[in-house]
Amino acid sequence: MIRVAVKESQLTRMLVFSLLLHVTMFVVIGRFGYFMLSHQPATQAYYVDVVNLPVANPQSGNPSPSIENAPAKQAPIRQEMSRPASDTASTVSPKAAPSVKKEQMPAETNEEFAKRLAALEKKAEGRRLGEALDDLRRRSADAGRAGMPGAKGKEAGSDYGSYIQSRLRDAFNSTIAYQSRNPEVVIKLRINRFGKVIGYRMERSSRDKLFEAAVARAIDIAEEHFPPPPAGGDFEQGFIFRPEGVGKK
């Protein structure tokens, strides 16, 4: 009986422990949503899917389509073209149609038809371009700033923080210099709503003046390419600067 009681006591403790563990895990999942991808707070995305735009070249990232590349040419106009000016003549019996008329009608109709066709094509193309631009404007308005249009292919980030990171990386590539073995600098960068650096706070110093000057110069250079943050207010982001090959500490 005693043995059974002891076993029951152990079982109860294990159950309580298991319960605590499960409750903890649920709290973790529920509170932080860390392990559930769908619960991660979605980083606000600011992009224009340049590839899917009707005319933009994804490599250049230019949102202004050229006329030559407009998709209007791939979608020919149909209904207007199917009604040539000579339709009234169709009520006339072919037999009654004099031969002279037969000769005159096609020449006049063709000329008119060509003019109309050109006008209609122009109108349709203009409308299509207008629609494409409206669509672009609408998307831009929806997403804040339009996906860093000046960026090229792989450099363009899909969110503002990544875009800033990309610009900093480009600048840091040209300024990096250090004299210690494993320099690493951690900073919090603040950008105002106009895209200007308000300041940065060094959270971890490398104690390498040369390296820290290189980081400062990189920020100065990169700042020229910072667009205003899409949300409209100030933007703050932490960055870790280090030379390639220096691992995380």
Next chain:
Amino acid sequence: MKKIASFLIVILLIPVLLRAEQNYLEVIAQGSKQLPLAIAPAISLGGGQDGEIAGTVGEVLKFDLTLAGPFSVISGTSGAGQSGIRPGEFDMAPWRAIGAAYLIKSGYIASGGTITVEFRLYDVARGKALAAKRYTGSRKEMRRMAHSFSDETMLAVTGEKGPFTGRIAFVSRASGNKEISVMDYDGHNVQRLTRNRSINLNPDISPDAGQIIFTSYKRGNPDLYRTPISGGSVARISSRIGMNFTGAWSPDGNKIALSMSKDGNPEIYKIGTDGKLLARLTKNDAIDISPSWSPDGSKIAFVSDRLGSPQIFIMNADGSGVHRLTRSGTYNVNPSWSPKGDRILYSRLHPGGFQIHSISPDGSDDTQLTTQGRNENPRWSPDGRFITFGSNRGGKEAIYVMRADGSSQIKVSRSGGGDSQPVWSSRR
């Protein structure tokens, strides 16, 4: 229960910590770039133009800062016509346009035999002045003024002064005998300190750069002497029977470690600067020579053949705790402990002659720095960024300088040959 509670806390904290780490974006770049540094031609700030001052100042700055390492010196005359050197007196745009990260502007006033030279260092991108110095002295001091501003430039950019105002003492055979001489680190302003027509060897400079000790045979026996670096009276410190040589000042300047054979074979002793014997540090049948102090004065590296061939050993400053440092090579000599304490230089005999190596004090990371000719007697610059050494690579023995990683090896001695055993003094 405590363990369970700790476990639960850790579980709760992990996601928070991971999320915090995730919020930082990495900015990684390759290599270490040299910083473009422009040196504007020195201009007259009053009185007439003086081509000698302008040329000398520019030449010295360019030599120093090219050797320095962090900079790629831009030679050009952008903005050469600009009149001022102070902020607001000139336009930074031309310098920015040529890609300069830093700019040195200088101006001078010559009045009789006295000159005043003013230097200014600017961060071009920020348009900010980083350093400004004005020097007044005789024309002879012109090079030293420029060296001094090179030191200041290094301080402003890297956080640590350069060693360019330091001098190099060396053994010169210019007179046909082995005499002790000193020169600027770049080979200019050579001064002979001894004129005893004998053999003078193993110079070492005191930490305050005021005194030099050396071994001389001028009285027949190799005794240890001391003389001011500026020249003057020579005092004999140790004249014990046998050899008194390879003397080395302690970092505090109060003691000298040297090798003496007064008791039979060369052993390492510690003496006062007045020559008084303080302690015997080694005691064995082998030859123990060439002591070199660690920067904190707690250890001494030296050469001993106690295991058969000369190798570098390290001991505590009281002679205890001897252990072998070099484990490769059959003949390793001339140890020199770096001012930062993180490296020890030495010469290793290779099939083609001696080459200079750098090794960590724990015996790891042994790196060969030279390959051409015979290279020996390496010594550190006072800031540990550079090394001076003797080499015969050009056909004759001469003094060379290189960066601590072995790059940028350059001959600095300007004599016809026969220069060896250099020692770099601290800044004046």
